[in-house]
Amino acid sequence: MSEKKIELIPSFQVDHTRIVPGIYESRLDTLGSEFATTFDIRMKYPNIEPVIHPNAMHTIEHIIATYLRNDDEWKDRIIYWGPMGCLTGCYLIVKGHPTPQEVYPLMVRAFEHLSDYEGEVPGAAPINCGNYLLHDLTMARYEGKMYADRLKAAPSFDYPMAERVQDEEGRTVFDS
Numbered sequence: 001m002s003e004k005k006i007e008l009i010p011s012f013q014v015d016h017t018r019i020v021p022g023i024y025e026s027r028l029d030t031l032g033s034e035f036a037t038t039f040d041i042r043m044k045y046p047n048i049e050p051v052i053h054p055n056a057m058h059t060i061e062h063i064i065a066t067y068l069r070n071d072d073e074w075k076d077r078i079i080y081w082g083p084m085g086c087l088t089g090c091y092l093i094v095k096g097h098p099t100p101q102e103v104y105p106l107m108v109r110a111f112e113h114l115s116d117y118e119g120e121v122p123g124a125a126p127i128n129c130g131n132y133l134l135h136d137l138t139m140a141r142y143e144g145k146m147y148a149d150r151l152k153a154a155p156s157f158d159y160p161m162a163e164r165v166q167d168e169e170g171r172t173v174f175d176s
């Protein structure tokens, strides 16, 4: 029997000039017989509006990660939550292959939790965090409210696609 290589990495990429805030399936990986789904939690219009400040993004990382890993419905499926380097959104990796529409209520709840958050930022202490002074709860709450409002007003789940590009050496380019 011939070995067939499964091509998991799609031959297309996101057209970042047309992406709008929303929730998108960024990639699907298999680990043995299991799936891991990476979601693009896009909070900003790339290259059009100001990005999330690094301090606010760091606070978003701590508060949403703590929320997701304590959520009774989803905590056992959360693999990873963290910021995009471009500061226009975050990545969420979960076990299995849920749709963006299935993740949507979780994201609305998580970002509403962030927008109402009061008190100490969880894990913002030298023993827990590599840069515990790099936080901004006020701006994190502002960004949380903006994204929750955007999700509730006009959720977007379908990526605008373009052909994947290669660099001068013929290597396929990825941003994550």
Ligand SMILES: [Zn+2]
Binding pocket: 058, 062, 123, 128, 129, 130, 131, 132
């Ligand atoms: Zn930290």
